[in-house]
Amino acid sequence: MSSPTSVMPLTIRILLALLxxxxxxxxxxxxHGVLAPFVLAxxxxxxxxPIIDRLExxxxxxxxSILLVFLSVFSLLGFGVFAAGNRLTVEVRELxxxxxxxxxxxxxxxxxxxxxxxxxxxxAEWEYVDGKPNQTSFELSDDVILPLEVxxxxxxxxxxxxxxxxxxFTQTNLRLELGGNRAGQWLVLPxxxxxxxxxxxxxxxxxxxxxxxxxRGVDLEPNWVDMGEAGPNVFTDIGKMAETVQPTxxxxxxxxxxLVTLIxxxxxxxxxxxxxxxxxxxxxxxxxxxFVVIVPFVAFFFLKEGRQISRKVIELVxxxxxxxxxxxxHQINGQIGGYIRGQILATSVVATxxxxxxxxIGLQYAFPVGxxxxxxxxxxxxxxxxxxxxxxxVALATGGTLAMSLVGKVIVIFLVIQIIDxxxxxxxxxAKSVEMHPLMVLFVVMVGSQLMGIVGMLIAxxxxxxxxxxxxxxxxxxxxxxxx
Amino acid sequence: xxxxxxxxxxxxxxQSEEDALFEILTQIPIFQDFSQREFKKIxxxxxxxxxxxxxxxxxxxxxxxxxxxILSGDVDIVHQVENGSMQKLAQLxxxxxxxxxxxxxxxxxxxxxxxxxxxxxxxxxRPDLLELIESNPRLGLKIVMRLSQMISVRLRHxxxxxxxxREQNAQxx
Numbered sequence: 015m016s017s018p019t020s021v022m023p024l025t026i027r028i029l030l031a032l033l034x035x036x037x038x039x040x041x042x043x044x045x046h047g048v049l050a051p052f053v054l055a056x057x058x059x060x061x062x063x064p065i066i067d068r069l070e071x072x073x074x075x076x077x078x079s080i081l082l083v084f085l086s087v088f089s090l091l092g093f094g095v096f097a098a099g100n101r102l103t104v105e106v107r108e109l110x111x112x113x114x115x116x117x118x119x120x121x122x123x124x125x126x127x128x129x130x131x132x133x134x135x136x137x138a139e140w141e142y143v144d145g146k147p148n149q150t151s152f153e154l155s156d157d158v159i160l161p162l163e164v165x166x167x168x169x170x171x172x173x174x175x176x177x178x179x180x181x182x183f184t185q186t187n188l189r190l191e192l193g194g195n196r197a198g199q200w201l202v203l204p205x206x207x208x209x210x211x212x213x214x215x216x217x218x219x220x221x222x223x224x225x226x227x228x229x230r231g232v233d234l235e236p237n238w239v240d241m242g243e244a245g246p247n248v249f250t251d252i253g254k255m256a257e258t259v260q261p262t263x264x265x266x267x268x269x270x271x272x273l274v275t276l277i278x279x280x281x282x283x284x285x286x287x288x289x290x291x292x293x294x295x296x297x298x299x300x301x302x303x304x305f306v307v308i309v310p311f312v313a314f315f316f317l318k319e320g321r322q323i324s325r326k327v328i329e330l331v332x333x334x335x336x337x338x339x340x341x342x343x344h345q346i347n348g349q350i351g352g353y354i355r356g357q358i359l360a361t362s363v364v365a366t367x368x369x370x371x372x373x374x375i376g377l378q379y380a381f382p383v384g385x386x387x388x389x390x391x392x393x394x395x396x397x398x399x400x401x402x403x404x405x406x407x408v409a410l411a412t413g414g415t416l417a418m419s420l421v422g423k424v425i426v427i428f429l430v431i432q433i434i435d436x437x438x439x440x441x442x443x444x445a446k447s448v449e450m451h452p453l454m455v456l457f458v459v460m461v462g463s464q465l466m467g468i469v470g471m472l473i474a475x476x477x478x479x480x481x482x483x484x485x486x487x488x489x490x491x492x493x494x495x496x497x498x
Numbered sequence: 499x500x501x502x503x504x505x506x507x508x509x510x511x512x513q514s515e516e517d518a519l520f521e522i523l524t525q526i527p528i529f530q531d532f533s534q535r536e537f538k539k540i541x542x543x544x545x546x547x548x549x550x551x552x553x554x555x556x557x558x559x560x561x562x563x564x565x566x567x568i569l570s571g572d573v574d575i576v577h578q579v580e581n582g583s584m585q586k587l588a589q590l591x592x593x594x595x596x597x598x599x600x601x602x603x604x605x606x607x608x609x610x611x612x613x614x615x616x617x618x619x620x621x622x623x624r625p626d627l628l629e630l631i632e633s634n635p636r637l638g639l640k641i642v643m644r645l646s647q648m649i650s651v652r653l654r655h656x657x658x659x660x661x662x663x664r665e666q667n668a669q670x671x
Binding site: 064067068070071072321322325328329333334336337340341344 | 539542543546549553554556560563625629632635
């Protein structure tokens with residue numbers, strides 16, 4: 015049994031070790047945007063390692079085994095991308111735009127009075143470039159009150175908002191009617207929206223037009239305004255559907271029920287919760303160069319030299335803790351490896367079932383929605399819910415008059431998938447290595463969502479499993495090992 | 499016939515650390531008859547460690563994790579007796595090994611191994627052996643068979659000693 019004098023230093027050493035782990039975790043969290051390619055490479059290495067180990071065991075060199083497996087895997091992936099054609103890329107881009115698109119944008123410009131007398135802006139009107147009647151995509155912000163006085167030398171700010179009902183390029187002129195000693199004169203400001211959908215010559219043409227409209231002694235800064243990109247998103251479409259059913263629902267729940275606003279607010283919250291921090295993390299992966307070059311490059315070295323790297327790390331451990339740490343490393347390895355490989359297989363099966371089922375019922379964007387449902391299925395409890403909700407939202411947005419029946423079919427499809435997943439897939443392929451109380455699982459998934467969006471939810475459970483193994487092993491070490 | 503001193507010096511093969519290690523390991527019953535190629539495959543799962551005089555390599559009572567093969571230095575195998583004192587059971591040197599039973603199970607160590615002088619040893623551990631069995635079943639099985647044979651020989655030896663002790667006891671009574 016250890017004497018009291020040797021217990022205290024050991025406790026302090028363990029506390030220091032835990033502080034070090036906490037500090038390292040905080041550092042990793044701060045740089046998590048950069049970590050994305052390395053995490054992906056790590057996961058790829060873990061998935062491929064058993065195959066490569068088997069090949070190496072049969073006599074093929076390690077490097078040759080890795081290259082052989084890489085060639086096979088990336089050939090398969092390449093074939094998959096080729097076979098799917100542009101369909102997945104286009105659908106993902108369209109769906110992402112539809113989910114994340116801003117319904118409206120704001121911008122502002124300044125009226126700079128360079129003259130000696132006050133300038134009065136008495137009114138404002140909008141016109142199309144070719145003289146068509148006023149259109150309603152552009153508006154002055156509510157805080158702009160006319161008439162407006164601009165003193166000599168002063169710059170007054172005027173805010174604009176842009177809320178189009180389509181993605182089309184839109185161009186108009188804002189005409190500001192001047193009063194006082196400039197009565198009869200107009201300030202004209204070209205304004206455009208969704209410039210990305212316009213032609214490349216627009217900016218230079220607008221610059222020329224703006225200089226033609228200029229009035230001596232008054233500057234508009236900038237002299238033409240780009241309102242950015244905006245358009246109807248998924249929740250706008252759902253909101254329009256809600257408008258048709260709202261009178262019926264209000265007859266039951268009263269006039270206080272504002273379904274349209276509720277959908278819009280909750281929709282924004284849902285998108286921000288799911289995608290907010292995820293985009294920072296995925297930003298390091300989404301770049302094509304990163305994905306095609308850096309991930310395989312890093313994965314190659316993880317596979318080739320991972321064992322040597324872990325041995326080098328173990329060499330640094332003092333003799334008294336060597337066996338304990340090596341045991342810990344092996345247990346963590348077993349935890350991660352089993353969990354990742356099992357989840358990858360389960361995800362593939364669920365994604366295949368979802369894509370097939372949603373395609374059969376005729377859901378638009380079945381491919382990306384099915385993929386999302388497959389990946390989301392990795393998240394305990396909430397994953398299947400994310401899949402159903404995403405598919406239902408797309409069904410409501412794209413189903414037209416048959417939207418509600420399409421939602422019903424979506425729910426049936428996902429119920430069938432969940433039954434197959436829970437009865438057949440999970441028990442056979444997913445490792446039982448991470449054993450946690452369901453409340454604990456729910457808690458860590460919520461924490462992961464808060465910290466890193468969807469990616470946080472995906473890694474929360476295996477990460478907590480690793481921490482659990484570390485703590486258990488340290489406890490066993492104190493109890494079972496006589497540490498000097 | 500004496501070789502040409504010029505060419506034989508140019509093409510002289512210096513014995514590397516790996517070769518020395520290979521020679522030591524093939525003296526161990528578990529790794530007997532291993533080829534250079536097979537040795538290269540298990541080299542990646544062996545751990546080299548160094549200990550100072552008086553440092554414990556393994557502690558009595560700790561869960562067994564694997565075996566150690568001494569490369570250099572001396573190691574005392576000691577056991578704590580009932581009165582709390584340490585009884586030296588054996589002293590091992592370069593080429594000797596201990597703890598091989600821990601390759602099979604996690605039973606607590608029955609004795610401690612203390613470095614009697616600065617020593618270097620190779621560790622070969624159970625999780626690594628299990629991974630080797632998965633990735634290279636033929637090689638893993640070869641090691642496990644050798645281990646079983648070693649333990650079987652010791653068991654027979656122990657049975658013989660027990661039998662002799664009982665016969666002596668019976669004669670005395």
